[in-house]
Amino acid sequence: MLDIHCHILPGVDDGPKELSESLELARLLLLEGISYCVATPHFQVGMYEIGKQRVQELVIWLNKKLAENKIDLKVYPGMEISFSPEILSLLDREEICGINDSRYLLIESPQVTTPENINQLIFRLRLQGYVPVIAHPERSPLLQDNPDLTLQLINKGCLFQLNASSLVSENKPRETECAQRLIHSKAAHILASDAHSCDNRPPKLLHAFERACFLTGSREDAYNMVSRIPEYIISDQIYHPPEPRTVAKQNKGWKRFVPFLKF
Numbered sequence: 001m002l003d004i005h006c007h008i009l010p011g012v013d014d015g016p017k018e019l020s021e022s023l024e025l026a027r028l029l030l031l032e033g034i035s036y037c038v039a040t041p042h043f044q045v046g047m048y049e050i051g052k053q054r055v056q057e058l059v060i061w062l063n064k065k066l067a068e069n070k071i072d073l074k075v076y077p078g079m080e081i082s083f084s085p086e087i088l089s090l091l092d093r094e095e096i097c098g099i100n101d102s103r104y105l106l107i108e109s110p111q112v113t114t115p116e117n118i119n120q121l122i123f124r125l126r127l128q129g130y131v132p133v134i135a136h137p138e139r140s141p142l143l144q145d146n147p148d149l150t151l152q153l154i155n156k157g158c159l160f161q162l163n164a165s166s167l168v169s170e171n172k173p174r175e176t177e178c179a180q181r182l183i184h185s186k187a188a189h190i191l192a193s194d195a196h197s198c199d200n201r202p203p204k205l206l207h208a209f210e211r212a213c214f215l216t217g218s219r220e221d222a223y224n225m226v227s228r229i230p231e232y233i234i235s236d237q238i239y240h241p242p243e244p245r246t247v248a249k250q251n252k253g254w255k256r257f258v259p260f261l262k263f
């Protein structure tokens with residue numbers, strides 16, 4: 001498997017603090033069946049401002065350390081870019097980069113903005129030839145409650161990346177329900193770990209892959225989400241996603257699972 005969303009670089013964001021934790025996470029990724037991963041430290045203006053060049057240097061260094069420790073995992077450079085209108089100017093100044101420096105930009109699903117702002121930014125990025133890969137849309141309240149916006153973004157050329165934990169955790173009913181809806185609507189293209197360490201948000205990609213096999217009813221479709229489409233992305237090839245079905249409205253049934261909340 002090829003994991004396109006992983007916080008494996010040490011000491012740069014809320015991922016591993018030390019090299020030893022990164023190596024431990026790399027061993028766990030291998031055990032999960034992941035041979036390749038993309039290091040995607042957060043890039044958020046004023047909070048995490050690791051630049052493109054620093055990410056590339058750290059990835060070369062980490063690959064060297066992995067080889068020295070006989071850990072057979074290959075790491076590619078990338079970043080998880082916070083949603084912001086500044087993305088275009090940051091790209092112009094080459095401060096941020098796509099996944100393995102490709103046209104595919106991993107953009108954190110927006111939490112607080114408007115559909116108009118999202119559509120406008122996506123339109124401008126597409127005009128410049130970038131393909132936004134929206135990270136964990138199932139975690140965004142804006143997208144959870146707005147199937148029309150989901151369809152608009154896919155029709156504009158965005159890809160959607162689900163988090164493995166959203167499919168397999170028992171304590172995230174709203175995210176799980178949304179992730180399942182996206183899979184049933186053929187509106188989920190990639191499954192990735194978004195791992196932060198072995199203890200804090202571990203990978204869970206193997207378990208999620210099995211769950212995706214069940215939900216899609218096709219081992220091949222699930223395999224595409226964890227291997228074939230990620231390969232297109234890191235090699236910067238054009239990928240044409242299938243036409244999504246109408247994305248169903250939120251099923252309020254998830255509220256049954258959180259009886260301590262009042263609605």
Ligand SMILES: [Fe+2]
Pocket residue numbers: 005007080194
């Ligand atoms: Fe992340």
